[in-house]
Amino acid sequence: xxxxxxxxxxxxxGGYFDPEFxxxxxxxxxAFVSGEAKMVLSTLTARELLQAPKRVRDxxxxxxxxxxxxxxxxxxxQLANHYIAxxxxxxxxxxxxxxxxxxxIGKVDVLVSWNFRHIVNLPKIRRYNSVNLALxxxxxxxxxxxx
Numbered sequence: 001x002x003x004x005x006x007x008x009x010x011x012x013x014g015g016y017f018d019p020e021f022x023x024x025x026x027x028x029x030x031a032f033v034s035g036e037a038k039m040v041l042s043t044l045t046a047r048e049l050l051q052a053p054k055r056v057r058d059x060x061x062x063x064x065x066x067x068x069x070x071x072x073x074x075x076x077x078q079l080a081n082h083y084i085a086x087x088x089x090x091x092x093x094x095x096x097x098x099x100x101x102x103x104x105i106g107k108v109d110v111l112v113s114w115n116f117r118h119i120v121n122l123p124k125i126r127r128y129n130s131v132n133l134a135l136x137x138x139x140x141x142x143x144x145x146x147x
Contacts, residue, residue, distance in 0.1 A: 003038050004036075006040060007099070007106060008040065009112070009113045010048040010049060011113050012028065013045070013049065013052070015114045016056075027145065027146055028146050032065040033065050040069075041060075042099065042102040070108075072098070072102065075101075077101075079101035079137070080094060080100070083101065084097055104128075104137050104138070104140045109141065110143055111141070111142045113144070128140060
């Protein structure tokens, strides 16, 4: 059985402590602990977490599950540029475009996020995927954490 590789953006890590998102987020993290899924993080996520509250940083740092890391690169930067140029997302939200690019380049099975404005947004997902297909990348599956 293949274990799905799931890219987790910063909003999901913070969602563990947010009453509105905690239930589904905790179930997602339980799936990582049980081995039902593999957590994929990025160097961008690590950098963003430097500004998160201490309990959030400590939680992910001490999390008892194997984590795969996708490194930022010129390729991910350029793919994010393509999303911006296509109007999928604005320059002011570049880090969101970079998360999608990193997940795409990392060939994950799904990206999970609580960012409904720029990431988990069907018209935007369609634009991201049209860019991906035009440039020879696979389509990216984007959802909220499991529920």
